[in-house]
Amino acid sequence: MKSQKNRKCLECEEQLLGRKDQKFCADYCRNTYNNRLNEDVNSTVRKINSILRKNRRILAKLNPNGKKTVHLIQLAELGFNFHYYTNSYSTKKGHQYFFCYDMGYRSVENQEFLLVHKQEYVS
Ligand SMILES: [Zn+2]
Numbered sequence: 001m002k003s004q005k006n007r008k009c010l011e012c013e014e015q016l017l018g019r020k021d022q023k024f025c026a027d028y029c030r031n032t033y034n035n036r037l038n039e040d041v042n043s044t045v046r047k048i049n050s051i052l053r054k055n056r057r058i059l060a061k062l063n064p065n066g067k068k069t070v071h072l073i074q075l076a077e078l079g080f081n082f083h084y085y086t087n088s089y090s091t092k093k094g095h096q097y098f099f100c101y102d103m104g105y106r107s108v109e110n111q112e113f114l115l116v117h118k119q120e121y122v123s
Contacts, residue, residue, distance in 0.1 A: 059103035
């Protein structure tokens with residue numbers, strides 16, 4: 001069990017003398033602490049959103065007509081990030097598609113990818 005004697009403000013580390021569930025010495029510290037946490041979350045979300053949008057842009061650029069096969073290098077050269085996608089989909093045939101919003105792809109042979117647009121192309 002944590003000692004109640006040495007409780008410190010999570011923001012400024014001032015010793016806390018109030019209620020046992022007290023976490024901050026003052027509203028100012030609570031607000032500063034929570035704002036910083038939210039900033040971190042927001043900036044992470046922003047970064048991931050921008051990667052997803054960039055991925056979608058790349059797929060749309062390489063696949064203007066709804067269906068196309070491209071080489072891994074074409075995607076990589078444009079900065080495609082394979083770690084991020086909005087959803088994935090496995091067909092009955094066992095093909096796994098990855099989507100960035102409405103633009104999707106799946107791995108085919110020889111480091112090539114079949115690009116598709118929307119789910120109606122997936123069957
Ligand atoms: Zn404090």
